[in-house]
Amino acid sequence: GQQVMQIPQYQHVQEGEDFTTYCNSSTTLSNIQWYKQRPGGHPVFLIQLVKSGEVKKQKRLTFQFGEAKKNSSLHITATQTTDVGTYFCALIQGAQKLVFGQGTRLTINP
Amino acid sequence: ETGVTQSPTHLIKTRGQQVTLRCSSQSGHNTVSWYQQALGQGPQFIFQYYREEENGRGNFPPRFSGLQFPNYSSELNVNALELDDSALYLCATSSTSGTYEQYFGPGTRLTVT
Numbered sequence: 001g002q003q004v005m006q007i008p009q010y011q012h013v014q015e016g017e018d019f020t021t022y023c024n025s026s027t028t029l030s031n032i033q034w035y036k037q038r039p040g041g042h043p044v045f046l047i048q049l050v051k052s053g054e055v056k057k058q059k060r061l062t063f064q065f066g067e068a069k070k071n072s073s074l075h076i077t078a079t080q081t082t083d084v085g086t087y088f089c090a091l092i093q094g095a096q097k098l099v100f101g102q103g104t105r106l107t108i109n110p
Numbered sequence: 111e112t113g114v115t116q117s118p119t120h121l122i123k124t125r126g127q128q129v130t131l132r133c134s135s136q137s138g139h140n141t142v143s144w145y146q147q148a149l150g151q152g153p154q155f156i157f158q159y160y161r162e163e164e165n166g167r168g169n170f171p172p173r174f175s176g177l178q179f180p181n182y183s184s185e186l187n188v189n190a191l192e193l194d195d196s197a198l199y200l201c202a203t204s205s206t207s208g209t210y211e212q213y214f215g216p217g218t219r220l221t222v223t
Binding site for chain 1: 141143145151152153154155158166168200202204210211212213214215216217
Protein backbone atom coordinates (compact mmCIF):
# COMPACT_ATOMS: atom_id res chain seq x y z
CA GLY A 1 0.00 0.00 0.00
CA GLN A 2 0.90 3.66 -0.16
CA GLN A 3 3.26 5.07 2.42
CA VAL A 4 4.43 8.52 3.42
CA MET A 5 7.87 9.46 4.71
CA GLN A 6 8.38 12.43 7.01
CA ILE A 7 11.50 14.46 7.54
CA PRO A 8 13.09 15.46 9.76
CA GLN A 9 12.44 12.93 12.52
CA TYR A 10 13.38 15.48 15.20
CA GLN A 11 13.68 19.25 15.23
CA HIS A 12 14.79 21.44 18.10
CA VAL A 13 14.36 25.20 17.75
CA GLN A 14 14.62 28.33 19.82
CA GLU A 15 11.29 29.91 20.63
CA GLY A 16 10.48 32.40 17.90
CA GLU A 17 12.25 30.46 15.16
CA ASP A 18 10.36 28.93 12.27
CA PHE A 19 9.79 25.19 11.82
CA THR A 20 8.99 23.08 8.78
CA THR A 21 8.22 19.39 8.41
CA TYR A 22 7.94 17.59 5.10
CA CYS A 23 5.87 14.63 4.02
CA ASN A 24 6.80 12.72 0.86
CA SER A 25 5.30 9.91 -1.16
CA SER A 26 6.58 8.02 -4.18
CA THR A 27 3.03 7.83 -5.55
CA THR A 28 0.33 10.41 -6.15
CA LEU A 29 -1.83 11.04 -3.12
CA SER A 30 -5.55 11.76 -3.32
CA ASN A 31 -5.41 13.67 -0.05
CA ILE A 32 -3.25 14.31 2.99
CA GLN A 33 -4.18 15.05 6.57
CA TRP A 34 -2.06 16.58 9.31
CA TYR A 35 -2.32 15.75 13.00
CA LYS A 36 -0.58 17.07 16.12
CA GLN A 37 0.13 14.94 19.15
CA ARG A 38 1.22 16.67 22.32
CA PRO A 39 3.55 14.75 24.67
CA GLY A 40 1.45 12.18 26.51
CA GLY A 41 -1.58 13.05 24.41
CA HIS A 42 -3.45 11.75 21.40
CA PRO A 43 -3.43 12.86 17.76
CA VAL A 44 -5.57 15.90 17.05
CA PHE A 45 -6.71 16.69 13.53
CA LEU A 46 -5.29 19.91 12.09
CA ILE A 47 -6.27 19.97 8.43
CA GLN A 48 -6.98 18.03 5.25
CA LEU A 49 -5.58 18.95 1.82
CA VAL A 50 -7.04 17.52 -1.38
CA LYS A 51 -6.22 19.86 -4.28
CA SER A 52 -2.98 20.06 -6.22
CA GLY A 53 -0.95 23.09 -5.09
CA GLU A 54 -3.35 23.80 -2.24
CA VAL A 55 -2.16 26.18 0.49
CA LYS A 56 -4.10 26.61 3.71
CA LYS A 57 -3.30 28.75 6.73
CA GLN A 58 -4.29 28.48 10.36
CA LYS A 59 -2.86 31.44 12.25
CA ARG A 60 0.90 30.74 12.34
CA LEU A 61 0.59 27.36 10.58
CA THR A 62 0.82 27.07 6.80
CA PHE A 63 0.02 23.80 5.05
CA GLN A 64 0.92 23.05 1.44
CA PHE A 65 0.10 20.21 -0.95
CA GLY A 66 2.51 19.82 -3.83
CA GLU A 67 1.57 20.40 -7.43
CA ALA A 68 2.16 16.73 -8.23
CA LYS A 69 0.33 15.69 -5.02
CA LYS A 70 3.35 13.66 -3.93
CA ASN A 71 4.46 15.86 -1.09
CA SER A 72 3.14 18.15 1.57
CA SER A 73 4.60 20.46 4.16
CA LEU A 74 3.66 22.12 7.42
CA HIS A 75 5.38 25.38 8.30
CA ILE A 76 5.08 27.11 11.66
CA THR A 77 6.10 30.75 11.83
CA ALA A 78 7.61 32.11 15.04
CA THR A 79 7.22 28.99 17.16
CA GLN A 80 5.80 29.18 20.66
CA THR A 81 6.17 26.69 23.50
CA THR A 82 2.58 25.58 22.87
CA ASP A 83 3.71 24.21 19.49
CA VAL A 84 5.72 21.43 21.18
CA GLY A 85 4.64 17.98 20.08
CA THR A 86 4.86 15.49 17.24
CA TYR A 87 3.39 16.41 13.89
CA PHE A 88 2.13 13.61 11.69
CA CYS A 89 1.01 13.57 8.12
CA ALA A 90 -1.41 10.83 7.15
CA LEU A 91 -3.04 9.66 3.98
CA ILE A 92 -6.49 8.16 3.75
CA GLN A 93 -6.68 4.73 2.17
CA GLY A 94 -9.94 3.04 1.33
CA ALA A 95 -12.71 3.59 3.82
CA GLN A 96 -11.14 6.12 6.15
CA LYS A 97 -8.09 4.06 7.05
CA LEU A 98 -5.29 6.45 7.99
CA VAL A 99 -1.68 5.63 7.09
CA PHE A 100 0.57 7.79 9.23
CA GLY A 101 4.08 8.95 8.61
CA GLN A 102 6.68 8.48 11.36
CA GLY A 103 6.13 12.00 12.58
CA THR A 104 8.40 14.96 13.30
CA ARG A 105 8.99 15.63 16.96
CA LEU A 106 9.33 19.34 17.69
CA THR A 107 10.98 20.57 20.86
CA ILE A 108 11.40 24.24 21.70
CA ASN A 109 13.92 26.04 23.86
CA PRO A 110 12.12 28.93 25.58
CA GLU B 111 -12.06 17.47 24.03
CA THR B 112 -13.29 15.19 21.26
CA GLY B 113 -16.05 13.38 23.14
CA VAL B 114 -14.34 10.05 22.47
CA THR B 115 -13.54 8.17 25.66
CA GLN B 116 -11.46 5.07 26.23
CA SER B 117 -11.10 2.74 29.18
CA PRO B 118 -9.03 1.85 30.99
CA THR B 119 -6.34 4.53 30.73
CA HIS B 120 -3.56 2.21 31.78
CA LEU B 121 -3.28 -1.55 31.98
CA ILE B 122 -0.57 -4.01 32.92
CA LYS B 123 -0.88 -7.61 31.74
CA THR B 124 1.29 -10.67 31.66
CA ARG B 125 2.40 -12.39 28.48
CA GLY B 126 -0.19 -14.93 27.34
CA GLN B 127 -3.13 -13.16 28.96
CA GLN B 128 -6.09 -11.60 27.18
CA VAL B 129 -7.21 -7.97 27.30
CA THR B 130 -10.31 -5.99 26.32
CA LEU B 131 -10.13 -2.27 25.63
CA ARG B 132 -13.20 -0.07 25.25
CA CYS B 133 -14.06 3.01 23.26
CA SER B 134 -17.17 5.16 23.25
CA SER B 135 -17.90 7.07 20.10
CA GLN B 136 -18.43 10.77 19.60
CA SER B 137 -22.10 11.49 19.12
CA GLY B 138 -23.18 10.95 15.51
CA HIS B 139 -20.05 9.07 14.49
CA ASN B 140 -20.85 5.65 13.06
CA THR B 141 -17.33 4.53 12.19
CA VAL B 142 -14.65 3.54 14.68
CA SER B 143 -11.04 2.67 13.92
CA TRP B 144 -8.40 1.23 16.22
CA TYR B 145 -4.71 2.06 16.05
CA GLN B 146 -1.62 0.78 17.83
CA GLN B 147 1.09 3.32 18.56
CA ALA B 148 4.44 2.02 19.73
CA LEU B 149 6.74 4.45 21.51
CA GLY B 150 8.25 6.97 19.11
CA GLN B 151 6.23 5.70 16.14
CA GLY B 152 3.17 6.82 14.23
CA PRO B 153 -0.15 5.06 14.86
CA GLN B 154 -0.63 1.82 12.92
CA PHE B 155 -4.10 0.90 11.69
CA ILE B 156 -5.49 -2.28 13.27
CA PHE B 157 -9.05 -2.38 11.94
CA GLN B 158 -12.20 -0.37 11.41
CA TYR B 159 -15.87 -1.01 12.18
CA TYR B 160 -18.87 0.46 10.44
CA ARG B 161 -22.43 -0.51 11.32
CA GLU B 162 -21.17 -3.29 13.55
CA GLU B 163 -19.19 -4.96 10.75
CA GLU B 164 -15.43 -5.04 10.25
CA ASN B 165 -14.72 -2.67 7.38
CA GLY B 166 -11.02 -3.03 6.78
CA ARG B 167 -8.08 -4.52 8.59
CA GLY B 168 -4.41 -3.70 8.82
CA ASN B 169 -1.47 -6.04 9.09
CA PHE B 170 -2.33 -7.49 12.49
CA PRO B 171 -2.82 -11.18 13.39
CA PRO B 172 -6.25 -12.70 14.14
CA ARG B 173 -5.61 -12.59 17.88
CA PHE B 174 -6.53 -8.91 17.50
CA SER B 175 -10.32 -8.81 17.21
CA GLY B 176 -13.04 -6.29 17.76
CA LEU B 177 -16.69 -5.50 18.11
CA GLN B 178 -18.90 -2.53 17.47
CA PHE B 179 -22.20 -2.16 19.28
CA PRO B 180 -25.48 -0.59 18.12
CA ASN B 181 -24.64 2.61 19.98
CA TYR B 182 -21.37 2.72 17.94
CA SER B 183 -19.16 2.05 20.95
CA SER B 184 -16.45 -0.52 20.35
CA GLU B 185 -14.13 -3.05 21.92
CA LEU B 186 -10.68 -4.23 20.98
CA ASN B 187 -9.72 -7.68 22.20
CA VAL B 188 -6.21 -9.04 22.14
CA ASN B 189 -5.57 -12.69 22.96
CA ALA B 190 -2.31 -14.40 23.87
CA LEU B 191 -0.55 -11.15 24.66
CA GLU B 192 3.06 -10.77 23.59
CA LEU B 193 5.68 -8.35 24.88
CA ASP B 194 5.57 -6.46 21.57
CA ASP B 195 1.90 -5.68 22.15
CA SER B 196 3.00 -3.08 24.69
CA ALA B 197 1.84 0.18 23.16
CA LEU B 198 -0.70 2.99 23.26
CA TYR B 199 -4.00 1.82 21.76
CA LEU B 200 -6.05 4.58 20.21
CA CYS B 201 -9.56 4.51 18.93
CA ALA B 202 -10.76 7.12 16.48
CA THR B 203 -14.30 7.83 15.42
CA SER B 204 -15.55 9.51 12.32
CA SER B 205 -18.61 10.11 10.25
CA THR B 206 -19.14 8.79 6.75
CA SER B 207 -19.95 12.31 5.60
CA GLY B 208 -17.66 15.31 5.53
CA THR B 209 -13.89 15.44 5.50
CA TYR B 210 -13.16 12.04 7.09
CA GLU B 211 -11.61 13.88 10.00
CA GLN B 212 -10.96 11.36 12.72
CA TYR B 213 -11.44 12.16 16.39
CA PHE B 214 -9.06 10.26 18.60
CA GLY B 215 -9.69 9.18 22.15
CA PRO B 216 -7.04 9.64 24.86
CA GLY B 217 -5.82 6.06 24.40
CA THR B 218 -5.13 3.07 26.61
CA ARG B 219 -1.52 2.47 27.59
CA LEU B 220 -0.97 -1.31 27.65
CA THR B 221 2.14 -2.78 29.20
CA VAL B 222 2.82 -6.49 28.77
CA THR B 223 5.37 -8.01 31.12
